[in-house]
Amino acid sequence: xAAYTASLTAHAPFVRSATQKQNAYKKVFTQVxxxxxxxxxxxxxxxxxxxxxxxxxxxxxxxxxxxxRDEAQANQIRVTGGWKSRQTVQxxxxxxxxxxxxxxxxxxxRLGQGGQTGKAGPVPVPEYNFDPSQPRDRFGKWxxxxxxxxxxxxxxxxxxxxxxxxxxxxxxxxxxxxxxESPSLPPPGGVVDPAVIARCRRExxxxxxxxxxxxxxxxxxxxxFVRQILAATNGNISxxxxxxxxxxxxxxxxxRKTHEHRLKNDPAYVQGIKDAQASQKKAERQLAIQKMSxxxxxxxxxxxxxxxxxxxxxxxxxxxxxxxALKDPRNQAILGSVLATVGIAQFTPAGPxxxxxxxxxxxxxxxxxxxxxxxxxxRFVTMALxxxxxxxxxxxxxxxxRGISPLLIQAGxxxxxxxxxxxxxxxxxxxxxxIAALKVSKKPIxxxxxxxxxxxxxxxxxxxxxxxxxxxxxxAGAPGNVERLLGHNEYAVSxxxxxxxxxxxxxxxxxxxxxxxxxxxxEGMAGAQIDTVSGKIKIGREVxxxxxxxxxxxxxxxxxxxxxxxxxxxxxxxLTAAEAAALEKDIVDFMARxxxxxxxxxxxxx
Amino acid sequence: xxxxxxxxxxxxxxxxxxDNQSCFVVNQAGLTLLKSSESYVPLIEQVLRELVDxxxxxxxxxxxxxxxxxxxxxxxxxxxxxxxxxxxxxxxATLSAPLLVEAVKNIPVFFAPEGEGYSPGIAPSQELKKFxxxxxxxxxxxxxxxAARVMDRLIEDER
Numbered sequence: 001x002a003a004y005t006a007s008l009t010a011h012a013p014f015v016r017s018a019t020q021k022q023n024a025y026k027k028v029f030t031q032v033x034x035x036x037x038x039x040x041x042x043x044x045x046x047x048x049x050x051x052x053x054x055x056x057x058x059x060x061x062x063x064x065x066x067x068x069r070d071e072a073q074a075n076q077i078r079v080t081g082g083w084k085s086r087q088t089v090q091x092x093x094x095x096x097x098x099x100x101x102x103x104x105x106x107x108x109x110r111l112g113q114g115g116q117t118g119k120a121g122p123v124p125v126p127e128y129n130f131d132p133s134q135p136r137d138r139f140g141k142w143x144x145x146x147x148x149x150x151x152x153x154x155x156x157x158x159x160x161x162x163x164x165x166x167x168x169x170x171x172x173x174x175x176x177x178x179x180x181e182s183p184s185l186p187p188p189g190g191v192v193d194p195a196v197i198a199r200c201r202r203e204x205x206x207x208x209x210x211x212x213x214x215x216x217x218x219x220x221x222x223x224x225f226v227r228q229i230l231a232a233t234n235g236n237i238s239x240x241x242x243x244x245x246x247x248x249x250x251x252x253x254x255x256r257k258t259h260e261h262r263l264k265n266d267p268a269y270v271q272g273i274k275d276a277q278a279s280q281k282k283a284e285r286q287l288a289i290q291k292m293s294x295x296x297x298x299x300x301x302x303x304x305x306x307x308x309x310x311x312x313x314x315x316x317x318x319x320x321x322x323x324x325a326l327k328d329p330r331n332q333a334i335l336g337s338v339l340a341t342v343g344i345a346q347f348t349p350a351g352p353x354x355x356x357x358x359x360x361x362x363x364x365x366x367x368x369x370x371x372x373x374x375x376x377x378x379r380f381v382t383m384a385l386x387x388x389x390x391x392x393x394x395x396x397x398x399x400x401x402r403g404i405s406p407l408l409i410q411a412g413x414x415x416x417x418x419x420x421x422x423x424x425x426x427x428x429x430x431x432x433x434x435i436a437a438l439k440v441s442k443k444p445i446x447x448x449x450x451x452x453x454x455x456x457x458x459x460x461x462x463x464x465x466x467x468x469x470x471x472x473x474x475x476a477g478a479p480g481n482v483e484r485l486l487g488h489n490e491y492a493v494s495x496x497x498x499x500x501x502x503x504x505x506x507x508x509x510x511x512x513x514x515x516x517x518x519x520x521x522x523e524g525m526a527g528a529q530i531d532t533v534s535g536k537i538k539i540g541r542e543v544x545x546x547x548x549x550x551x552x553x554x555x556x557x558x559x560x561x562x563x564x565x566x567x568x569x570x571x572x573x574x575l576t577a578a579e580a581a582a583l584e585k586d587i588v589d590f591m592a593r594x595x596x597x598x599x600x601x602x603x604x605x606x
Numbered sequence: 607x608x609x610x611x612x613x614x615x616x617x618x619x620x621x622x623x624x625d626n627q628s629c630f631v632v633n634q635a636g637l638t639l640l641k642s643s644e645s646y647v648p649l650i651e652q653v654l655r656e657l658v659d660x661x662x663x664x665x666x667x668x669x670x671x672x673x674x675x676x677x678x679x680x681x682x683x684x685x686x687x688x689x690x691x692x693x694x695x696x697x698x699a700t701l702s703a704p705l706l707v708e709a710v711k712n713i714p715v716f717f718a719p720e721g722e723g724y725s726p727g728i729a730p731s732q733e734l735k736k737f738x739x740x741x742x743x744x745x746x747x748x749x750x751x752x753a754a755r756v757m758d759r760l761i762e763d764e765r
Contacts, residue, residue, distance in 0.1 A: 515714040515723050515759065520670065529629045533637070533724050534676050534715050558629065572724035574637070580628045 022060035030058045059091035299326040301384035304397025322365050357381045376403030491553030491591050491598040498597025506559035513566045528554040530561050560590050620674040636677025644689035650682040651697055663702040679709045680716030684726045691731035707752045714759040
């Protein structure tokens with residue numbers, strides 16, 4: 001530290017070198033400013049005598065290391081002593097003197113000169129400049145031929161304040177060349193054209209006259225303030241605030257009329273407003289998109305897939321149900337936390353992250369625990385998560401439709417020939433359960449050899465949550481899908497006589513050997529089950545009511561299971577997986593025999 | 607909820623079914639209850655008396671409301687016979703006909719000989735058999751039919 005402070009003394013080589021460079025820069029910067037002033041004079045923006053009235057001073061930051069408090073006290077003494085200006089001090093401190101001047105003036109204007117609180121405010125600095133009330137033309141140039149007449153809204157006192165700017169109103173809207181009644185207004189920063197002032201005066205008088213008539217008719221005045229102002233100013237009350245208020249009101253009225261006139265007569269103006277409104281709407285939408293979570297973005301893009309033209313009508317119905325499940329707030333919350341675990345919180349999905357999300361969605365939407373890497377789905381995920389506007393979502397939706405269609409077909413969930421609404425409803429419930437199941441895994445998807453594999457723990461938990469039942473429900477709605485979902489087929493009667501014979505033989509066996517024979521329809525259950533301890537058989541009410549052609553197949557299947565369980569002395573306990581698999585194989589063989597009277601049901605050949 | 611009560615209700619409502627995907631199921635909570643201690647006997651009695659019996663009296667089809675009722679009745683009789691057979695018989699006698707029929711029909715299921723079904727390691731007590739025999743002469747046809755069938759089963763199992 002000692003070496004550093006020593007290097008910042010006045011005679012140190014670094015300080016001398018830096019000071020020399022500062023001097024060079026100061027000279028160049030000052031020259032640039034003079035050039036700008038000369039240009040302004042050439043264009044009539046500044047008076048010719050400006051160079052003789054002003055000086056430009058350029059100060060560089062202090063290089064020497066000094067204590068800030070000591071330096072401030074020293075500057076106070078110098079300014080008070082009159083050998084250093086405030087402007088120089090401000091520049092040394094990196095402040096813009098002009099900006100500081102405006103701030104001080106605004107402060108004084110709000111609190112009054114010296115402050116109404118009794119505290120001494122910032123010291124007012126008299127502004128040296130040309131006369132700002134000098135009239136300008138519409139391009140901001142001073143028009144020497146026009147005298148600096150002032151506003152003179154009323155003969156006595158209604159003068160506009162110096163440097164009055166028509167703030168708050170669009171000069172573009174007011175300066176209407178197509179409207180002969182509309183006077184030209186100065187650009188922002190200029191003073192008001194006398195023609196405008198004259199018109200304002202006329203408007204004020206007209207408004208006041210109308211109100212006089214209203215009052216004479218016993219009605220309430222519409223613009224009492226105008227009347228009050230006029231009355232007040234006629235009484236020689238000179239208040240800048242009152243003048244500003246009245247002038248602002250009149251300008252507002254003028255702007256309104258101009259606006260109405262242009263709405264009727266200026267197509268470009270109308271188009272401009274429409275463009276501005278569209279632009280505003282687009283900006284608001286983009287802001288809303290920015291705030292969307294990852295899960296919401298995916299659901300939004302999937303929604304667009306419906307109108308992409310790449311989905312069949314059945315698929316569209318199914319996707320609608322999926323969207324409903326994805327948009328459920330509870331599912332959104334769970335899915336959001338799942339997506340966060342694979343790192344999409346910042347919407348910067350890299351390759352592995354995209355793969356994970358594709359795998360998650362594949363599992364949620366089509367129930368495939370192992371998914372081939374799908375380029376279109378990867379594009380969908382990337383585009384949806386990075387979407388900035390609706391067109392991005394549209395594009396993402398198209399990728400989704402193209403990517404999901406083959407999966408739906410492969411998974412057999414297109415439910416060919418079945419009631420779409422019913423099956424889709426089951427699908428929506430299933431989607432919700434799958435999302436719920438995902439929450440239990442910290443690493444839901446792994447990528448191996450180009451395939452995306454769902455964590456087996458998720459599958460197990462999905463089953464525990466009841467997804468199995470939902471899966472079975474989809475299976476019930478989509479015969480042919482059951483083989484993949486539950487590990488067995490469905491069977492329909494191929495020969496009525498043989499089928500009846502098979503069924504009766506098995507029923508007789510069941511009645512004879514079951515300790516408490518019971519075949520019970522159960523609401524809300526898909527397919528059929530057998531309790532291996534009690535021997536009780538349950539069959540879904542839905543199967544009996546809606547798929548009677550499959551009911552006998554289900555019943556014979558469970559009765560045959562009991563027969564084998566009894567013969568193998570397996571009744572009364574839990575089966576092992578191998579035993580269950582062997583029983584499933586047995587039923588396939590049993591039903592495949594021609595004398596069974598049953599055949600595997602194929603929904604496409606109904 | 608108390609763990610004991612929870613186990614009984616898990617069984618009664620079959621809240622913990624098998625964890626496999628096949629059509630072979632068991633009532634997992636029921637199996638646990640069957641192997642639990644005799645202290646569950648009073649609790650099961652209370653559930654049967656205050657919840658199940660009122661629901662079933664007059665309409666046996668309400669058994670579907672309690673999908674795991676067979677396991678609850680089986681557990682009650684297995685645990686009760688181990689602890690106090692007279693108490694079991696005395697309690698069963700107080701039940702209305704629909705619930706009594708269900709109880710009787712499940713005796714062979716949960717007292718099966720080794721290799722013939724669920725075997726708790728004990729045979730139904732003489733008191734229970736005598737009770738069923740008396741029921742086979744009941745005025746209620748449902749009770750009489752069920753008891754007669756069960757008696758046949760029990761006799762068959764003893765051979």
